[in-house]
Amino acid sequence: xxxxxxxxxxxxxxxxxxxxxxxxxxxxxxxxxxxxxxxxxxxxxxxxxxxxxxxxxxxxxxxxxxxxxxxxxxxxxxxxxxxxxxxxxxxxxxxxxxxxxxxxxxxxxxxxxxxxxxxxxxxxxxxxxxxxxxxxxxxxxxxxxxxxxxxxxxxxxxxxxxxxxxxxxxxxxxxxxxxxxxxxxxxxxxxxxxxxxxxxxxxxxxxxxxxxxxxxxxxxxxxxxxxxxxxxxxxxxxxxxxxxxxxxxxxxxxxxxxxxxxxxxxxxxxxxxxxxxxxxxxxxxxxxxxxxxxxxxxxxxxxxxxxxxxxxxxxxxxxxxxxxxxxxxxxxxxxxxxxxxxxxxxxxxxxxxxxxxxxxxxxxxxxxxxxxxxxxxxxxxxxxxxxxxxxxxxxxxxxxx
Numbered sequence: 001x002x003x004x005x006x007x008x009x010x011x012x013x014x015x016x017x018x019x020x021x022x023x024x025x026x027x028x029x030x031x032x033x034x035x036x037x038x039x040x041x042x043x044x045x046x047x048x049x050x051x052x053x054x055x056x057x058x059x060x061x062x063x064x065x066x067x068x069x070x071x072x073x074x075x076x077x078x079x080x081x082x083x084x085x086x087x088x089x090x091x092x093x094x095x096x097x098x099x100x101x102x103x104x105x106x107x108x109x110x111x112x113x114x115x116x117x118x119x120x121x122x123x124x125x126x127x128x129x130x131x132x133x134x135x136x137x138x139x140x141x142x143x144x145x146x147x148x149x150x151x152x153x154x155x156x157x158x159x160x161x162x163x164x165x166x167x168x169x170x171x172x173x174x175x176x177x178x179x180x181x182x183x184x185x186x187x188x189x190x191x192x193x194x195x196x197x198x199x200x201x202x203x204x205x206x207x208x209x210x211x212x213x214x215x216x217x218x219x220x221x222x223x224x225x226x227x228x229x230x231x232x233x234x235x236x237x238x239x240x241x242x243x244x245x246x247x248x249x250x251x252x253x254x255x256x257x258x259x260x261x262x263x264x265x266x267x268x269x270x271x272x273x274x275x276x277x278x279x280x281x282x283x284x285x286x287x288x289x290x291x292x293x294x295x296x297x298x299x300x301x302x303x304x305x306x307x308x309x310x311x312x313x314x315x316x317x318x319x320x321x322x323x324x325x326x327x328x329x330x331x332x333x334x335x336x337x338x339x340x341x342x343x344x345x346x347x348x349x350x351x352x353x354x355x356x357x358x359x360x361x362x363x364x365x366x367x368x369x370x371x372x373x374x375x376x377x378x379x380x381x382x383x384x385x386x387x388x389x390x391x392x393x394x395x396x397x398x399x400x401x
Contacts, residue, residue, distance in 0.1 A: 001104075001122035001213040002041050003151070006055040008207055009033030010184035011073065011133060023185035031189040034207055036181040038130055038153065040120055043102040045069045045086075046130050053083040059208035068100055072132035074114030091116055111135040119149075126150050126214035129171065133182035136162030140169040148173030150214040156180040156202045157187055160245040161277055163200060168248035168279075177217050178202035195396070198222070200246040223387035223401075224348050229355045229378060230391035237302055239391050240352045247348070249297035250280045253288065255306040286310040292341035298348035304381060305354040308374055311335070317373075318366045335377055342384045353378050355390070 007013070014033040015024030027033070035049040039056060042065040049055075056063050069089040092098050092108035094116065099105050103123035108116050115132035122128075127147075131137070131154040146169050154162055157180060166172040180193075180202050187193050197203055198220035205211070226243065230236035244250045280300075283291065286307050291299060301307075315330040316322030342349065357375045362368045382388045388400040 001120070001124070001126040001128060002210060003128060003153075003213055004039040004056070004059050004061055004210045005153075005179070005181070005205060005207060006037040006039055006052055006059065007034030007049055008036055008179075008181050008183055008204065010182050011035050012184075014183060014185060014189075016185060019185065021185050023188050027185070027189060030206055032207075033183055036133070036153075039063070039066070040104065040128070041102060041122070043067050043100060044104055044106070044120065046118060046120075047072055048086075048089045055208065059210065061210075067102060068098070068106075070106065070116075070118060072116050072118065072130065072135075074132070092118070110138045112138040122213065124214075128153070128213050129166075130181075131155060131159075131162060134158050136165055137171075140165045140171070146170040148176050150175075151177045151179065151211065153179045153181050155182040156197060156200060156246065158182060158184065160200065160242075161279070163202070163246035164248045164277070164279065167246070175216075175219060177211070177213075177219065179211070180204045192396075195398070196242065199243045202246070222348070223385070225342060225345070225385040226350045226387045226389065227353060227378070227382045227385045228350065228389045228391060228396075229353045229382075231355055231358070234391045235394035236352050236391040238394075239389065239396050240300055240302060240350045243350050244298050244300055244348075245277060247298050248279055250277075251291070251297060251299050252280050252282045253291060253299055253301045254282060254284045255286050255288075255301065255303060255310065256284075289337055289341045292338075292345040292347065292349065294347075296347060298350065301349065301351040303352040303354065304377060305356070305374055307338075308370070308377055312370065312373065317369060320365070323369070331373065335373075335380060338377075339380045339384060342381060349385075351381065351385075353381070 013035050015027040034055060036047060037049045037052055038046040039061060042061060045066045048069050053063050063083055063086055066086055069087055071089050071091050092106060094108050094110035097105060097107045105121040107119040109119055111117055113135050115135045117131045117135060117137060120128045127149045129149045129152045133155050136159050149171055152172055156163055172178060178201060180197050187196055193204055201220055201222050203220055228236045228240050311331060311334045315327040317327050317331060356371050362371055390397045390399050
């Protein structure tokens with residue numbers, strides 16, 4: 001089954017008309033995207049958008065052979081000039097199956113928001129799932145015996161939870177080609193978009209690209225172990241959460257715990273909790289080794305600096321006599337145990353830490369001790385990670401990939 005993406009942008013296109021943002025300003029030439037529309041084997045058009053006939057011509061195709069035009073948007077779409085000879089656009093009721101004269105079978109998939117998704121099966125049995133902007137399939141159940149689609153074209157940036165739910169239900173498997181569509185100005189284009197999508201096991205393609213559903217394509221590698229470091233309020237926690245938002249059942253390990261009577265700390269905890277998907281489970285613990293050794297869904301550890309604070313408390317690191325009387329050795333053993341667990345873990349792990357070595361030299365001996373030990377912990381942990389990321393002013397810099 002051959003799919004040509006006549007457009008890959010949001011309904012308003014990219015750049016948005018009259019939008020002054022930096023992303024829209026840079027969305028020129030190959031980074032410009034028309035509203036998303038798919039041409040399937042020259043016979044089926046999913047979403048009729050302005051300039052569809054010209055877009056098809058630029059991609060080396062024609063709409064002359066189109067026998068069915070289906071809409072996904074919650075309305076009948078923008079007013080467009082229907083090319084001569086093109087059938088009127090319609091919509092299949094949820095759950096109904098439409099069989100085309102070309103042999104394609106189209107099943108309407110109900111959404112959790114207004115709109116319609118379409119599952120398209122070719123005569124050869126290849127399967128494509130196309131979802132509308134801002135939509136996710138309704139009624140998916142974890143562990144459902146669903147065969148994975150060969151290709152999914154969806155709003156990966158706008159609805160990452162849709163990808164997570166499809167993974168949980170089996171709709172997206174290890175070989176599913178996940179294509180990001182309905183791309184808006186939420187994410188800078190170019191390398192930054194590619195980087196974010198690769199972390200989700202997805203990719204974007206330019207307008208006019210023709211893809212073969214079911215043909216082998218290397219799915220972007222998702223790093224199994226990632227360390228994200230950065231300064232205070234750099235955006236490192238947001239970066240970590242973003243990396244796992246397309247995966248189901250993530251275990252969020254909060255090493256800070258609660259602090260009775262500390263209103264400001266409670267507000268910080270609430271802010272992090274409100275950002276997390278409802279499907280994630282939270283563990284408030286500094287006992288990381290058993291979690292790393294166990295099998296299960298991805299782990300997000302936030303953060304190693306608080307884990308180290310707890311570890312140093314346990315060995316009496318703030319007291320010189322206890323520190324030089326064996327506390328330093330006990331801390332090295334705890335760090336070595338953690339690093340070994342990371343090395344041997346079979347889980348996907350994203351850990352957050354603080355970069356404290358670039359600031360002012362602490363005025364106290366205990367402060368300098370913590371700075372030095374955190375630097376050693378970060379270096380040892382990073383050595384066991386496939387990817388290491390430094391976040392500065394909300395911008396992610398790949399140190400190791």
